[in-house]
Amino acid sequence: MTLPLKDRFDLPEGMIYLDGNSLGPLPKGVGAAVQSVIAKEWGAHLIKGWNDCDWMDQPARVGTRVGRLIGAPAGSVVMGDTLSIKVFQAVSAALALRPDRRVILSDSGNFPSDLYMAEGLIALKDAGYELRIVEPEAVADAIDREVAVVMLTEVDYRTGRMHDMAAVTDTAQNAGAVMVWDLAHSAGAVEVDLTASGCEMAVGCTYKYLNGGPGAPAFIYVRPDLVDTVTPFLSGWLGHAAPFAFDRSYTPGKGIERMRVGTPPVLQLAALEQAMTVWDGVTMAEVRAASLILSERFIAEVEARCSQLTLLSPRDAARRGSQVSFGFDNGYAAMQALIARGVIGDFRAPNVMRFGFTPLYLDVGDVIAAVDTLQDVLDRRLWDKPEYRAVGRVT
Amino acid sequence: MTLPLKDRFDLPEGMIYLDGNSLGPLPKGVGAAVQSVIAKEWGAHLIKGWNDCDWMDQPARVGTRVGRLIGAPAGSVVMGDTLSIKVFQAVSAALALRPDRRVILSDSGNFPSDLYMAEGLIALKDAGYELRIVEPEAVADAIDREVAVVMLTEVDYRTGRMHDMAAVTDTAQNAGAVMVWDLAHSAGAVEVDLTASGCEMAVGCTYKYLNGGPGAPAFIYVRPDLVDTVTPFLSGWLGHAAPFAFDRSYTPGKGIERMRVGTPPVLQLAALEQAMTVWDGVTMAEVRAASLILSERFIAEVEARCSQLTLLSPRDAARRGSQVSFGFDNGYAAMQALIARGVIGDFRAPNVMRFGFTPLYLDVGDVIAAVDTLQDVLDRRLWDKPEYRAVGRVT
Numbered sequence: 001m002t003l004p005l006k007d008r009f010d011l012p013e014g015m016i017y018l019d020g021n022s023l024g025p026l027p028k029g030v031g032a033a034v035q036s037v038i039a040k041e042w043g044a045h046l047i048k049g050w051n052d053c054d055w056m057d058q059p060a061r062v063g064t065r066v067g068r069l070i071g072a073p074a075g076s077v078v079m080g081d082t083l084s085i086k087v088f089q090a091v092s093a094a095l096a097l098r099p100d101r102r103v104i105l106s107d108s109g110n111f112p113s114d115l116y117m118a119e120g121l122i123a124l125k126d127a128g129y130e131l132r133i134v135e136p137e138a139v140a141d142a143i144d145r146e147v148a149v150v151m152l153t154e155v156d157y158r159t160g161r162m163h164d165m166a167a168v169t170d171t172a173q174n175a176g177a178v179m180v181w182d183l184a185h186s187a188g189a190v191e192v193d194l195t196a197s198g199c200e201m202a203v204g205c206t207y208k209y210l211n212g213g214p215g216a217p218a219f220i221y222v223r224p225d226l227v228d229t230v231t232p233f234l235s236g237w238l239g240h241a242a243p244f245a246f247d248r249s250y251t252p253g254k255g256i257e258r259m260r261v262g263t264p265p266v267l268q269l270a271a272l273e274q275a276m277t278v279w280d281g282v283t284m285a286e287v288r289a290a291s292l293i294l295s296e297r298f299i300a301e302v303e304a305r306c307s308q309l310t311l312l313s314p315r316d317a318a319r320r321g322s323q324v325s326f327g328f329d330n331g332y333a334a335m336q337a338l339i340a341r342g343v344i345g346d347f348r349a350p351n352v353m354r355f356g357f358t359p360l361y362l363d364v365g366d367v368i369a370a371v372d373t374l375q376d377v378l379d380r381r382l383w384d385k386p387e388y389r390a391v392g393r394v395t
Numbered sequence: 396m397t398l399p400l401k402d403r404f405d406l407p408e409g410m411i412y413l414d415g416n417s418l419g420p421l422p423k424g425v426g427a428a429v430q431s432v433i434a435k436e437w438g439a440h441l442i443k444g445w446n447d448c449d450w451m452d453q454p455a456r457v458g459t460r461v462g463r464l465i466g467a468p469a470g471s472v473v474m475g476d477t478l479s480i481k482v483f484q485a486v487s488a489a490l491a492l493r494p495d496r497r498v499i500l501s502d503s504g505n506f507p508s509d510l511y512m513a514e515g516l517i518a519l520k521d522a523g524y525e526l527r528i529v530e531p532e533a534v535a536d537a538i539d540r541e542v543a544v545v546m547l548t549e550v551d552y553r554t555g556r557m558h559d560m561a562a563v564t565d566t567a568q569n570a571g572a573v574m575v576w577d578l579a580h581s582a583g584a585v586e587v588d589l590t591a592s593g594c595e596m597a598v599g600c601t602y603k604y605l606n607g608g609p610g611a612p613a614f615i616y617v618r619p620d621l622v623d624t625v626t627p628f629l630s631g632w633l634g635h636a637a638p639f640a641f642d643r644s645y646t647p648g649k650g651i652e653r654m655r656v657g658t659p660p661v662l663q664l665a666a667l668e669q670a671m672t673v674w675d676g677v678t679m680a681e682v683r684a685a686s687l688i689l690s691e692r693f694i695a696e697v698e699a700r701c702s703q704l705t706l707l708s709p710r711d712a713a714r715r716g717s718q719v720s721f722g723f724d725n726g727y728a729a730m731q732a733l734i735a736r737g738v739i740g741d742f743r744a745p746n747v748m749r750f751g752f753t754p755l756y757l758d759v760g761d762v763i764a765a766v767d768t769l770q771d772v773l774d775r776r777l778w779d780k781p782e783y784r785a786v787g788r789v790t
């Protein structure tokens with residue numbers, strides 16, 4: 001497949017979108033697909049839609065499509081809830097696999113919500129658990145025999161720094177810990193091989209590189225040999241072995257189905273299922289190769305033309321995900337000026353200008369045009385204008 | 396307002412829909428509203444939609460609309476997740492309010508998922524908690540000083556039997572227990588006054604009587620005087636006091652916002668927000684009055700004409716929600732025969748034929764026509780036909 005595949009997206013005219021790491025753009029056909037579910041399925045079948053229209057199978061069916069992009073076999077991934085809930089579900093199940101240990105190890109590069117969910121889980125268990133947070137570089141050394149679960153986001157949301165999934169998983173497992181990966185900035189961005197890594201569990205979201213739309217559901221993977229033994233503490237009826245038997249007590253379902261909780265978000269899943277068609281015929285190897293061409297070029301152009309900025313991402317492409325971040329003290333205002341000119345990146349405190357590279361809908365011409373605009377903003381000190389300095393909400 | 400308001404819905408021609416207690420029908424305008432969010436908001440604003448299109452405020456904004464129907468003040472209800480997750484969130488927070496007690500009291504009329512979530516919570520806490528399940532009639536007597544939380548669904552999903560919310564809440568609170576109500580079969584069906592009841596927390600779903608569509612998000616209410624002290628153990632970033640500060644540790648947000656967890660399902664919320672407009676100008680008092688006219692008439696007609704069926708719902712209208720259930724040993728097949736003839740109710744094991752009455756889109760003529768069909772199915776013993784006896788999936 002020759003990338004990009006811009007014609008698979010409805011991209012706004014005149015916008016260079018470097019924020020697919022926050023929310024992917026609208027794939028073609030999503031509107032029609034959702035419309036069809038609303039009018040022809042819900043509107044016409046009503047309650048019968050659960051059977052007639054295969055809504056009940058949607059979480060596993062879409063999960064298998066996501067699985068292909070992250071090296072997970074069919075039937076090992078299921079969709080549902082939000083990433084924060086799936087983190088809670090994975091880590092709580094993981095702790096139960098190591099009842100004699102009390103430490104959840106994570107790093108300062110993890111997305112805060114993952115840390116918050118672990119905090120909440122520890123407070124809820126109220127049994128001497130500890131969330132130990134180290135610097136990303138110190139993770140391997142910090143994995144000792146106290147650690148029950150290593151919980152990491154593979155690609156750092158601020159800098160794009162990427163863990164070595166296979167190596168960290170090995171280290172964790174050699175120390176007897178359970179490995180849980182958050183693939184929020186990995187799925188659809190970099191090559192992931194969950195099976196090869198041997199990790200026990202993984203979770204991720206689908207509104208970033210998978211273009212599922214705002215509020216698209218999360219996914220969870222459990223290693224197939226383990227799935228029938230993990231305990232889903234968020235034991236909702238749709239994870240029950242026989243949800244419609246309405247038993248009074250919980251019996252977990254077979255396979256990954258047990259990680260379902262409540263009623264699936266049919267409309268969001270319909271949007272996502274259509275969005276997944278943009279990956280038809282695409283391999284993650286070619287996406288990754290194209291992504292590195294874009295990000296390497298971006299770094300080279302920025303460093304050649306925008307000396308005000310300092311690279312915060314790893315220079316070694318192999319240690320970097322699909323985004324590039326530069327530090328700049330006036331980064332917030334500079335980003336607002338860029339956005340006003342149609343180059344959409346985002347800003348993370350305190351000084352991070354973040355740019356995501358998504359080769360499904362970006363090419364080298366876009367990269368060069370984006371740097372042209374960036375250079376202009378910097379050279380003309382547009383970040384000094386009051387309208388860009390006013391701090392609004394930052395999503 | 397004169398009910399019904401059939402023109403506010405897109406109802407299939409020739410169908411009498413008595414299953415709004417499972418999944419409400421499609422309100423007019425939902426397709427267009429969702430389409431607009433997809434094409435004009437997501438498609439055009441992309442990441443900027445979070446600010447430009449007020450997606451971030453949607454959970455509380457829609458929550459306030461739901462709150463009006465359940466006697467909850469503006470700002471005390473927020474949308475998100477699924478009902479099962481919200482049950483977990485409410486009960487876990489409630490337990491923390493009574494740290495010296497170890498019993499969650501519920502009843503056999505509760506929806507199984509609520510019981511399963513409590514089971515999972517107890518297993519997760521692993522600290523001697525107990526889920527005590529009694530018969531619905533025995534709840535009041537079972538509330539003693541061991542009970543930390545009373546967790547009940549107001550209206551029984553099988554029979555429509557309704558608890559006396561005010562009285563049970565009083566009994567619970569007099570014994571020092573925290574009261575959590577599940578309003579799945581109440582919100583939009585019966586008059587609920589959360590404020591008057593004084594209950595600490597309530598949860599519910601929006602795909603039944605609130606017509607939010609398959610997978611519509613749940614809601615949670617916390618009594619305003621308590622909300623700033625409850626602990627959200629599902630402590631996701633959007634419940635944080637400053638989500639975009641990306642602090643490393645969790646600080647709960649102000650008010651009901653702390654009960655948010657992850658990224659809200661924007662498309663589902665857009666559908667729900669539009670669906671809530673069917674309640675414009677409608678009071679729950681008139682809905683309840685109309686609902687009782689329908690259900691009383693249904694009971695009278697069935698009992699006069701269908702002697703094969705036995706009323707399972709309370710005969711006293713004041714003790715019954717907005718549904719009526721009849722017992723019939725061949726109920727599964729009889730319901731399939733009814734459905735094949737365009738009268739949509741549903742079946743719950745072992746013998747429950749369930750009919751929901753929703754005066755927004757049903758009138759007495761529908762009730763009589765439904766009973767005509769039911770009588771025909773029974774008199775002609777159509778439930779004996781093999782095509783109706785084959786057991787498929789029951790949703």
